[in-house]
Amino acid sequence: xxxxxxxxxxxxxxxxxxxxxxxxxxxxxxxxxxxxxxxxxxxxxxxxxxxxxxxxxxxxxxxxxxxxxxxxxxxxxxxxxxxxxxxxxxxx
Numbered sequence: 001x002x003x004x005x006x007x008x009x010x011x012x013x014x015x016x017x018x019x020x021x022x023x024x025x026x027x028x029x030x031x032x033x034x035x036x037x038x039x040x041x042x043x044x045x046x047x048x049x050x051x052x053x054x055x056x057x058x059x060x061x062x063x064x065x066x067x068x069x070x071x072x073x074x075x076x077x078x079x080x081x082x083x084x085x086x087x088x089x090x091x092x
Contacts, residue, residue: 001073001083005062006092013054020052025068026059037075044080 004012013020023042025033036042044051055072057065070088077083 001069001086001088003066003069003088003090004092005090009092011091015052017052020054022054022056023072024056024058025072026057030068034072034075037072040079044076 002011013022023033044053055069057068059065059068073083073088
């Protein structure tokens, strides 16, 4: 997982893959998105080439946004153990 603090960073969505998924988490979508992940409505597959997920977290509080991103990562790691071995890095 790579964290971007600058929403204008050119690395965000750089590859623009066809099946790239975008999740937006904000005040109005937080409960729904978390429930989708917990209910296994959001799935990852074995092919890394089609597993891009871009998570946009907007609460106008950078520390809370990072905590939410880490929480989503932790939820996904419960089902996808291979994610646990990947680092969480800050890009910008």
